[in-house]
Amino acid sequence: MAEIAVIGDVGGHADQLRQALRGLPPEVIVIQVGDLVDRGPDSLGVLDEVAPLLGGRWVQLAGNHEAQYLPGATAFWNEPLPARGVEMLRTWWADGRMRVAAAITTGGDEYLLTHAGLTLAAWRRLGEPASAAQAAELLNERPELIWDMGAHARDESAGPLWAESGAALHEPWMRYxxxxxxxxxxxxxxxxxxxxxxxxxxxxxxxxxxxxxxxRHVRVRVGGRLFVGVDPGHGREGAERWRPLLIEGAEVQEPA
Structure with missing residues (x-):
């Protein structure tokens, strides 16, 4: 068992990321849930901070802001990442250092970690995996559903890079x-x-x-489970107060 720190969206704020990392205990395992880049002033600085940490004790997930720079995707952000940053993201995706999902266990409970959350509709399209580890393994095979944006913000057909909290993610699971x-x-x-x-x-x-x-953490009770949101909402300016989510006695579940 180990201590795991889950870091929410960084959004190009290198100073906020460095501040968060300085406050972490030694030997912690970090899972970052994507959206390292865009909005803030120093996306390249964020990528340079993360690059030497990848692998080992750092698990990097892809967000929709990373996905737009991957081969075959269409960039949507109006201030595109410089070519060096695009190449870094494409390399991490190609060699597996950036993935779609992770799974952890803690205190007898399982959690699936993705950028935006796995909606009920997307879970059904995956074949209704019974465990977080199974769901993560299926998502990391990169099925087409991960790219689905949905027709609008309340559309539960959106994949785990795009689903919105509330109407798309939480409400359908509550009705299940x-x-x-x-x-x-x-x-x-x-x-x-x-x-x-x-x-x-x-x-x-x-x-x-x-x-x-x-x-800047949100916990929603859904059918006896917890759905935890860790997006601090840095925006353009960066949040003055925020912390990674620390989980003690946890373990990352790797594919069998």
């Missing part, structure tokens, strides 16, 4: 009549506005949500 197979940890979006300390949801999602405004 079966057993929710595992918990989830994700970035990409959140059901609150951290900067202004306001809610972006209502109804059952809000009733089942607890918020750590200081750390």
């Amino acid at each position: 009549g079966g057993i929710v197979p595992f918990g989830q940890i994700h970035g990409h979006s959140t059901v609150v506005d951290f900067k202004h300390e306001r809610w972006r949801c209502d109804g059952r999602v809000r009733q089942r949500t607890t918020v750590d405004w200081e750390a």
Whole structure:
């Protein structure tokens, strides 16, 4: 067992990333949930910070902002990453140092980690894997569904790089009549506005949500499981207060 730190979206803020890393305990395993780049002032600085850490005790997931720079994709961000950064991301994707998903166990519970979360519809398209480890293994085979953006923000057909919190991710799982197979940890979006300390949801999602405004973590109770959001919402300016999610007594589940 080990201590795992889950780092949410960095969004081009190298200083915020360095600050977070300085506060981590030694020997911690880091899982970063994607969106290292764009929005902030120093995307290349973020990539340079991460590059020597990849592999070993650093697990790097892809976000939609990384995916736009991969072969065959269409860039959507209006301030594109310099060519050196694009080449770094493509190399990490090609050699497997950047993946779609990871799975961990802690305290007898399983969690699937992706950038945006695995919706009920996407889980069904995967064949309804019974464990987080099975789901991660299937997603890391890079099926077509990972690229699906959905028709709009509330579309639960969106894949795990694009699904939005609330209507697309949480509500369908809350309506599901079966057993929710595992918990989830994700970035990409959140059901609150951290900067202004306001809610972006209502109804059952809000009733089942607890918020750590200081750390910028959101926990939603879904069918006896926890779905934990770790996107700190750095935006253009970068959050002054935020922390990685620290999980003690945890283990990364690798494919058999």
